Each structure stands twice: as C-alpha cells, then as structure tokens.
Amino acid sequence: xxxxxxxxxxxxxxxxxxxxxxxxxxxxxxxxxxxxxxxxxxxxxxxxxxxxxxxxxxxxxxxxxxxxxxxxxxxxxxxxxxxxxxxxxxxxxxxxxxxxxxxxxxxxxxxxxxxxxxxxxxxxxxxxxxxxxxxxxxxxxxxxxxxxxxxxxxxxxxxxxxxxxxxxxxxxxxxxxxxxxxxxxxxxxxxxxxxxxxxxxxxxxxxxxxxxxxxxxxxxxxxxxxxxxxxxxxxxxxxxxxxxxxxxxxxxxxxxxxxxxxxxxxxxxxxxxxxxxxxxxxxxxxxxxxxxxxxxxxxxxxxxxxxxxxxxxxxxxxxxxxxxxxxxxxxxxxxxxxxxxxxxxxxxxxxxxxxxxxxxxxxxxxxxxxxxxxxxxxxxxxxxxxxxxxxxxxxxxxxxxxxxxxxxxxxxxxxxxxxxxxxxxxxxxxxxxxxxxxxxxxxxxxxxxxxxxxxxxxxxxxxxxxxxxxxxxxxxxxxxxxxxxxxxxxxxxxxxxxxxxxxxxxxxxxxxxxxxxxxxxxxxxxxxxxxxxxxxxxxxxxxxxxxxxxxxxxxxxxxxxxxxxxxxx
Amino acid sequence: xxxxxxxxxxxxxxxxxxxxxxxxxxxxxxxxxxxxxxxxxxxxxxxxxxxxxxxxxxxxxxxxxxxxxxxxxxxxxxxxxxxxxxxxxxxxxxxxxxxxxxxxxxxxxxxxxxxxxxxxxxxxxxxxxxxxxxxxxxxxxxxxxxxxxxxxxxxxxxxxxxxxxxxxxxxxxxxxxxxxxxxxxxxxxxxxxxxxxxxxxxxxxxxxxxxxxxxxxxxxxxxxxxxxxxxxxxxxxxxxxxxxxxxxxxxxxxxxxxxxxxxxxxxxxxxxxxxxxxxxxxxxxxxxxxxxxxxxxxxxxxxxxxxxxxxxxxxxxxxxxxxxxxxxxxxx
Numbered sequence: 001x002x003x004x005x006x007x008x009x010x011x012x013x014x015x016x017x018x019x020x021x022x023x024x025x026x027x028x029x030x031x032x033x034x035x036x037x038x039x040x041x042x043x044x045x046x047x048x049x050x051x052x053x054x055x056x057x058x059x060x061x062x063x064x065x066x067x068x069x070x071x072x073x074x075x076x077x078x079x080x081x082x083x084x085x086x087x088x089x090x091x092x093x094x095x096x097x098x099x100x101x102x103x104x105x106x107x108x109x110x111x112x113x114x115x116x117x118x119x120x121x122x123x124x125x126x127x128x129x130x131x132x133x134x135x136x137x138x139x140x141x142x143x144x145x146x147x148x149x150x151x152x153x154x155x156x157x158x159x160x161x162x163x164x165x166x167x168x169x170x171x172x173x174x175x176x177x178x179x180x181x182x183x184x185x186x187x188x189x190x191x192x193x194x195x196x197x198x199x200x201x202x203x204x205x206x207x208x209x210x211x212x213x214x215x216x217x218x219x220x221x222x223x224x225x226x227x228x229x230x231x232x233x234x235x236x237x238x239x240x241x242x243x244x245x246x247x248x249x250x251x252x253x254x255x256x257x258x259x260x261x262x263x264x265x266x267x268x269x270x271x272x273x274x275x276x277x278x279x280x281x282x283x284x285x286x287x288x289x290x291x292x293x294x295x296x297x298x299x300x301x302x303x304x305x306x307x308x309x310x311x312x313x314x315x316x317x318x319x320x321x322x323x324x325x326x327x328x329x330x331x332x333x334x335x336x337x338x339x340x341x342x343x344x345x346x347x348x349x350x351x352x353x354x355x356x357x358x359x360x361x362x363x364x365x366x367x368x369x370x371x372x373x374x375x376x377x378x379x380x381x382x383x384x385x386x387x388x389x390x391x392x393x394x395x396x397x398x399x400x401x402x403x404x405x406x407x408x409x410x411x412x413x414x415x416x417x418x419x420x421x422x423x424x425x426x427x428x429x430x431x432x433x434x435x436x437x438x439x440x441x442x443x444x445x446x447x448x449x450x451x452x453x454x455x456x457x458x459x460x461x462x463x464x465x466x467x468x469x470x471x472x473x474x475x476x477x478x479x480x481x482x483x484x485x486x487x488x489x490x491x492x493x494x495x496x497x498x499x500x501x502x503x504x505x506x507x508x509x510x511x512x513x514x515x516x517x518x519x520x521x522x523x524x525x526x527x528x529x530x531x532x533x534x535x536x537x538x539x540x541x542x543x544x545x546x547x548x549x550x551x552x553x554x555x556x557x558x559x560x561x562x563x564x565x566x567x568x569x
Numbered sequence: 570x571x572x573x574x575x576x577x578x579x580x581x582x583x584x585x586x587x588x589x590x591x592x593x594x595x596x597x598x599x600x601x602x603x604x605x606x607x608x609x610x611x612x613x614x615x616x617x618x619x620x621x622x623x624x625x626x627x628x629x630x631x632x633x634x635x636x637x638x639x640x641x642x643x644x645x646x647x648x649x650x651x652x653x654x655x656x657x658x659x660x661x662x663x664x665x666x667x668x669x670x671x672x673x674x675x676x677x678x679x680x681x682x683x684x685x686x687x688x689x690x691x692x693x694x695x696x697x698x699x700x701x702x703x704x705x706x707x708x709x710x711x712x713x714x715x716x717x718x719x720x721x722x723x724x725x726x727x728x729x730x731x732x733x734x735x736x737x738x739x740x741x742x743x744x745x746x747x748x749x750x751x752x753x754x755x756x757x758x759x760x761x762x763x764x765x766x767x768x769x770x771x772x773x774x775x776x777x778x779x780x781x782x783x784x785x786x787x788x789x790x791x792x793x794x795x796x797x798x799x800x801x802x803x804x805x806x807x808x809x810x811x812x813x814x815x816x817x818x819x820x821x822x823x824x825x826x827x828x829x830x831x832x833x834x835x836x837x838x839x840x841x842x843x844x845x846x847x848x849x850x851x852x853x854x855x856x857x858x859x860x861x862x863x864x865x866x867x868x869x870x871x872x873x874x875x876x877x878x879x880x881x882x883x884x885x886x887x888x889x890x891x892x893x894x895x896x897x898x899x900x901x
Contacts, residue, residue, distance in 0.1 A: 037634075057898035120771065125779040142779050229766040229901075243626055243727050244894045328798065352605060410634045417638035430640045508627040512640065513594060513619035520623055524600035533601055 008473050015377050025422040026437050034411025038247035050248055063237040074216035077156040082163030088305040090171045093289040103309040107161040109548040110316045114541045116225035118315035119154045128334050146228035154222045157311045159215055162208045170204035176285040203271055210268040214261050242406050250404050258402035272456050323538035330534055343535040360518035364500035367439030368493050375447040379455050397448040409509035412438050435510050443496040454488040487558045494551030501544045592617040593830050597646040598625040616834050626727050642831045645819035648729055652683045652818040653886040661820040668839045676856045685816035686839040688856045690875045691734045694785040694792035696801040708809040709738055713759040721784040722776050723764040726893045730788050736889050737813030740880050747884050761900050811878030
C-alpha cells in the first residue's frame with residue numbers, strides 16, 4: 001500500500017467517523033429523546049390502544065382517505081402538466097421559450113404557505129379571478145375556490161418542480177440521432193415519442209413520480225389554507241395532534257407516513273440501480289426542437305403552453321404586486337390601487353426588521369454548507385461500499401422524515417439541555433449553533449436522495465479511466481465527479497436554502513434572543529396588530545423567491561453544455 | 570440567564586473584554602411593536618432585558634421542553650389556562666409583586682405565583698351595517714340558532730381566542746368534576762356545523778370582507794381592529810350569562826439565576842404606572858384598578874361594556890386539551 005493510498009484511507013476513516021458522530025449526536029440521540037417524550041413508558045399493548053384510538057376518530061379516518069385520493073389525483077394531474085411543460089420547453093418548438101422557462105420554474109421557489117396565500121389572492125373571495133368569474137356567472141359563490149378541487153388545482157401547478165428539474169435533464173440527454181434514425185425509417189411522430197423518447201426517459205419519469213407521491217402525501221400548507229372546512233390531510237392532523245399534546249398519536253401517524261415514504265424511497269433506488277448502465281449516448285447529439293407542422297395542433301400546443309404559463313405565474317405575480325401595496329389593501333382589494341417602495345424601504349432601513357432576515361441567511365447558509373459537506377462525502381462512499389453498513393447509513397439519513405419536525409426539535413432540547421459528552425460536555429440548549437445543527441439534519445434526506453441520483457448517473461468509465469492513469473480518489477472526486485454533479489449541488493443548495501429561510505416548526509423551539517429567524521418574524525407579522533407587518537412579510541418572501549430564482553438560473557446555466565453527464569434520477 | 574460558551578465569547582470580543590451582567594431573558598408571545606415598545610420602556614427604566622417571542626402554543630411547549638434547563642428568567646403574556654398548567658408543572662417560583670396589593674381577587678394567585686396584569690373579554694361583536702342590534706344574538710348559546718348559520722367564523726383551535734370561547738361555552742355544560750354533558754357536546758356540534766371555519770387570519774378577514782360573516786367572535790381589541798380593516802360599523806353585545814375574560818399573567822421561572830433582577834422587573838412591569846402607559850399606548854384594559862384609573866377614558870368606558878362570565882380556569886386548564894381533541898377529531 002503506497003503512502004498516498006494510506007493517507008486516502010485514513011482520510012476516509014476520519015470522514016466516516018465525523019459523519020457517524022454527526023448523525024449520532026444530532027439525529028439519533030435527539031430522535032430517541034423525542035420518542036421518549038411521545039411514549040412515556042410505552043409497551044406494545046399501549047401502542048395497540050393508541051392505534052385503536054386513532055382509527056376510532058372520524059376526522060383521522062377522513063384525513064387518511066382524503067390523503068390517499070388527493071395523492072392519486074395529484075400524481076395524475078402533475079404528471080400530465082409536468083410532462084407537457086417539459087415537452088414545451090425541450091421537445092417542441094414553442095415561441096417565447098425563455099419566458100416559459102422562467103414561468104415553469106416558479107414551483108421551485110414558490111411553495112408552502114406563501115404559495116397557498118398567493119393562490120388565495122387570485123382565486124379567493126376577493127381574488128381577481130373570482131371577481132371576473134362571479135361577474136360572468138353571478139350564481140357562483142365567492143367561496144368557490146375551496147376544498148378538494150382547489151387543493152388539486154394548486155398542487156397541479158405547484159408540484160411540477162421535479163419534472164422541471166429532472167425530466168428536462170433526462171430529455172436533453174436523449175440521443176437525437178436515434179430520433180432521426182426512426183424518422184428516416186418512416187416512423188410517425190407519435191410513434192417516435194412513445195417508442196424512442198419515452199423509453200429513454202422512463203426511469204427518470206418513474207423516479208420523479210415516486211418522489212412526487214411523497215410530496216403530495218406530505219402536503220400541508222395548501223390543504224390548510226385552501227382545503228376549506230371539509231377537506232383536510234394527514235400532515236395537518238399530525239400537527240394538530242401534536243399541538244393537542246397528543247404526541248403519541250402524532251408519532252404513530254407520522255410513522256405510518258414514514259413507512260410509506262421509506263418504501264417509496266427504496267423503490268425509487270431500485271429503479272435507479274436498474275437503470276444504472278442502460279441507455280444514454282456516450283456523446284449524445286443534442287435534441288432538436290420539433291416544430292409542429294399541423295397549424296391546428298401547433299395553435300393548440302401554443303395555447304396550452306401559455307395557459308400553463310398564466311396558471312404558474314398569476315399567483316406569484318400577485319404576491320409580488322401586493323408587496324408593493326399599502327398593507328390595508330392586502331386581502332381586501334382585488335388588485336392594489338396604489339404601489340410604492342414603502343414596504344421595501346422599511347425592511348432595509350429598520351434594523352429590527354432586517355435582523356431576522358440576516359440571521360436566517362446566515363443560519364440557512366451554514367446548514368446548507370454543512371449538509372452538502374456531509375452528504376457529498378457520504379453518498380459516494382455509500383455507493384462504493386454497497387454493504388449493510390452503507391445501507392444502514394443511507395437509510396438513517398432519512399430518519400427525520402419519520403417524526404414530526406416539532407418532536408425532533410423537542411428531542412434536540414432534551415438531548416442538549418445538560419452537558420452532553422457527544423459535544424464535548426457543552427450545553428447546546430440556548431446556543432446559537434443548535435439552530436443550524438437542526439437545520440442541517442432536516443435538509444439531509446432530500447440532499448442524499450438527489451445526490452445519490454446524481455452520482456449514480458456518472459458514467460463509471462470516467463472514474464475507471466482516471467484511476468488507471470493513477471489519479472487519487474480525492475483527485476478523481478474533485479476533477480471528475482464534482483464538476484459533473486455541480487448543477488445538482490447548486491440546485492439543491494438553492495432549493496434547501498429557500499426552504500430553510502421560512503422553516504417554522506423547528507425554529508420556533510430552538511432559537512434564542514441572538515438568532516431570531518425570519519420565519520418567526522413572518523408568523524409574528526401575520527398576526528401582528530400592526531397591519532404594516534403583513535406587507536413586510538410579502539417583501540420578505542419576494543426577496544427570498546428572487547434570491548432562490550437567481551440560484552436556480554445559475555444552476556441551469558451550469559448544467560448547459562455538459563455532455564458526458566448521465567444524471568438520471 | 571447563563572450564556573453558553575460561544576455566545577459569551579462573541580460577547581466578550583465585542584465588548585473588548587468588559588464583563589457585563591447578562592440581560593434578563595423574558596419569554597412572551599407579545600411580539601412586533603408591542604415587544605419593541607416594552608423593551609424600550611424597560612431599558613429606559615433601567616432593566617436590561619431581552620424578549621424572546623414566539624407563538625403562544627410554541628412558547629408553552631418550549632417552556633415545558635426546557636424544563637430541565639430553563640432558558641427564560643421571566644414569562645409574561647400567556648393566558649390563564651397556559652399559565653395554570655406551567656404552574657402545576659412546577660416551572661415557576663412564588664413571588665408576590667408590589668402591585669399585588671389592590672389587585673382584584675380573580676387576578677391574584679392564592680399560591681402567590683402567577684399574577685395577572687392585563688385582561689380582555691372575548692366578545693360577540695356585530696356588523697351593524699348589515700345586522701341590527703335586534704337581530705343580533707343575545708348570548709353565546711344563541712349562536713346555534715338557524716338564523717345565524719354561516720354568519721360567524723370559528724378560527725383555528727390553536728388560537729388563544731378560539732380556545733377561550735370554546736372553553737367558555739363548554740364550561741357552561743360542565744359539572745363540578747369538570748365533565749361536559751352530552752347536551753354540551755350536542756351544542757358544540759351544531760355550533761361548528763353553523764359556523765364558517767377559518768384556519769388563518771386572512772381567510773377570516775375575507776369572510777367578513779365578502780359580507781358573508783356578520784358576527785365576529787373575537788377578543789375585544791381585535792373586534793375593533795377587524796371592523797376598521799374591513800370597513801364596517803361594529804357594536805359589542807353584552808351577552809346574557811356573560812362572556813369569558815382572559816387575563817395574561819406574569820411569573821418568575823424557578824430556575825432563574827437572576828432572581829433579584831427578575832423581581833425588580835416584575836414589580837416594574839405590573840406597576841399601575843407602566844400598565845397605565847401600556848393601556849394608553851395600545852388601548853387595552855389593565856387588570857389593576859389603579860392602572861385602569863390611569864388609562865384613557867375611552868379604555869375605561871369600553872371596559873364596562875360587557876359582563877364577565879365566571880369560569881373556573883384551574884378546572885378548565887386540565888381538560889381543555891381533551892375537549893379540543895374531541896372537537897378536532899370528531900366534531901369539526
């Protein structure tokens with residue numbers, strides 16, 4: 001064994017120890033502490049009684065049924081819209097493509113509470129669409145946008161992000177020479193689509209669909225705000241039970257959830273492994289956008305594309321518009337009657353208003369950095385050593401999805417409220433660092449999931465070639481793997497940063513007087529006596545969305561013109 | 570409160586090595602301009618405090634979770650039921666502030682731990698532009714009348730206001746052991762079936778803005794504020810059987826290492842002078858009669874508008890979670 005190899009091995013071991021220490025300290029230990037709160041002195045008989053109590057509750061049963069139906073319906077509609085949007089961008093020649101590209105990227109930055117509120121600005125009782133519709137059809141109640149269909153509609157245009165991210169990439173890697181070959185053999189266009197293109201992107205489509213199922217099942221803000229009185233979903237029930245101090249019931253529901261999510265993850269990993277060495281050209285000929293020759297079909301395609309564009313951007317534009325409006329007009333006026341920079345001035349000149357934004361930028365940034373550092377190291381290692389230890393490590397990253405976030409936060413408090421040997425005998429409770437540590441834990445599942453897909457997609461021949469030329473592991477990682485997965489890394493950074501900037505449940509338990517995060521300010525503003533605070537909130541979310549959009553556009557630029565990558569999610 | 574190594578290090582660096590006493594950490598659900606104003610006033614009066622504010626529900630859970638190593642020195646602003654539970658969990662220590670003298674009995678803790686400084690009725694307010702006083706409900710129990718179907722909004726059960734009026738209603742059907750009768754639950758079912766439900770502030774406002782909802786079940790100041798935001802004339806109903814009042818309390822944490830500072834702060838905070846100033850600034854009625862006397866006449870007038878419903882909060886505190894659970898899982 002050469003000195004360099006020995007050094008490499010030592011580095012690997014040290015890194016692994018670090019990762020295991022981090023997971024034990026900030027995930028496993030708090031998790032156990034959290035569970036012990038939920039089930040004080042639990043036994044299996046107790047669990048049975050709790051399960052009975054749950055299944056006896058009418059609204060829990062309704063939530064389960066609603067969630068099942070909504071997930072099925074959402075997967076269907078999102079797949080239709082998501083696939084069409086991707087085809088409008090990267091398969092058919094549609095005029096105004098750069099506009100569509102930005103419009104269809106909206107779901108990546110516009111999510112959760114903000115998005116649901118945006119939908120209500122447009123479709124709610126004082127919304128612009130409602131105003132037009134009730135003028136056309138006076139019999140339509142002003143509360144028409146509520147319940148199952150409203151939630152489904154919002155889901156449909158808020159959850160196409162995965163298609164935008166991964167299906168586009170897959171489509172771009174389809175070797176155009178195969179399409180041309182089929183065409184020259186006389187194949188019809190729809191035959192080419194179904195028999196040539198579809199099989200090539202199928203593994204990606206399946207993986208995207210599985211992840212979409214998770215997202216749809218876990219939906220919280222949209223049903224909470226648009227569900228109305230008769231439609232509620234599981235995540236709402238879990239949080240509600242938690243706030244009723246029935247953490248035991250909440251955990252049982254959350255675990256049921258977790259089991260389904262975990263099986264979906266394992267299923268998608270199997271799909272991923274199977275597709276590992278198939279398809280994809282070594283040097284693909286980039287796909288040529290196809291002009292639809294039949295004018296009627298061409299017109300229809302353009303019509304649908306622009307309709308989707310409108311559906312995507314209308315709610316977000318309304319949110320941005322109201323961020324320039326006087327507070328009193330929010331939720332009262334259909335469109336603001338006057339606009340000014342007043343709200344923005346307030347955010348940037350009032351230190352008390354600006355500080356939470358800065359705190360969150362700092363803590364979310366750190367968490368994204370640590371999260372990427374840990375997962376970028378662990379994922380290739382786990383893929384290389386495909387044994388039980390690697391698999392255990394892999395699955396333990398997903399544990400945060402088994403518990404409601406609140407319980408993880410409570411677990412963190414209990415784990416660190418006394419000197420803890422795992423962190424050198426320090427008391428982390430009340431410490432600035434406990435928030436970024438918790439943030440890191442909660443963003444890791446998705447990072448592992450996506451990075452795994454990205455690493456699996458790297459053609460192993462590159463690594464083998466480099467290795468045969470004597471490149472060290474670190475060198476290979478730095479010069480081959482990292483550049484290939486860089487777009488995914490940047491995207492993940494952007495998405496998770498965006499999420500953390502508005503993370504509430506965990507933040508509310510762990511922050512202290514020195515690091516009050518933005519989400520606390522937002523929630524505080526939403527119920528403040530001072531109406532100006534609500535306007536300030538819209539400024540906050542607009543700023544976050546703009547920042548995330550910049551990151552995503554950057555990632556898109558990075559991923560352009562990268563031939564050799566076979567990023568298959 | 571003890572600071573941790575890192576933050577103290579940062580503090581030391583910032584202060585260039587000058588060691589200063591730690592500020593008193595105060596947990597309160599009062600945020601925004603109120604928190605800012607209180608902090609300013611406290612600083613002016615020579616109290617070095619840091620207010621940590623979060624939602625009432627989160628703060629409450631957080632205080633319980635931090636039980637082994639409390640991060641707060643003083644808690645204020647949580648309402649009766651929450652303070653009562655925290656007290657029974659042994660989180661507070663007893664201290665009778667200087668202003669306890671002259672405080673009406675209902676605001677004084679017989680155990681000398683939690684003292685109430687501010688109170689507000691949860692009221693039935695009506696939009697008189699569209700509903701005349703004659704048509705308005707006379708009591709909370711009238712709301713199930715078919716005439717009021719779809720005319721009032723019940724907010725999220727995590728809101729303090731909603732929890733309080735639900736408790737106020739169910740307390741009327743409660744026996745001496747705290748058990749609610751079947752009749753009470755029947756009432757609750759109709760009460761929910763007749764209501765417009767809202768999970769968040771925006772959808773509540775919209776229900777009134779669209780003119781569907783005309784009866785507002787709100788805390789006193791909130792009822793006026795909503796009427797102003799939406800733009801209607803509001804009138805409060807002095808209901809038969811009274812209306813539940815909630816009072817916010819203040820208490821010193823058992824684990825504080827700055828007891829003297831905490832005591833001085835509590836004495837100052839609840840004093841009629843500061844409470845009077847608070848009432849003037851935010852148009853709210855204090856609990857202390859001397860503070861009421863210092864409040865603007867408008868506040869004094871409004872304080873007489875409605876009659877209080879007697880509620881045994883200690884009895885309710887232990888049951889409210891179970892009641893809300895039944896509402897959330899079965900009734901809603």
